[in-house]
Amino acid sequence: QVQLVESGGGLVQAGGSLRISCAASRAILGTNVMGWYRQAPGKQRELVAAVTSGGTMNYADSVKGRFTISRDNAKNSVYLHMNSLKPEDTAVYYCNAYELGRIYWGQGTQVTVSS
DSSP states (O other), X not given: OOOEEEEOOEEEETTOOEEEEEEESSOOOSSEEEEEEEEOTTSOOEEEEEEETTOOEEEOGGGTTTEEEEEEGGGXXXXXXXXXXXXXXXXXXXXXXXXXXXXEEOOOEEEEEEO
């Protein structure tokens, strides 16, 4: 089992920046993926960004050029650096890890962008 704990969410004005973090309880094994999803009220959960153990990154079109995902394997952590935030980025952001055929989720952290 892997526990994922997010932190760093909060309230920010439009155009501002925020960094959210996710710490895993242990190293993610094998060829794996860590990423961020988000879910806004009344909407489905969607992929925001992901990074593989090999360093390949993938972003949703809506955040390309504004968000950057990074991971620190020594700290079993993944981060999402969010710039030029928009009100439509408001959502609960969930950390996600894929390991050896299993998927793990964090409890989520709220990001609210005011206009």
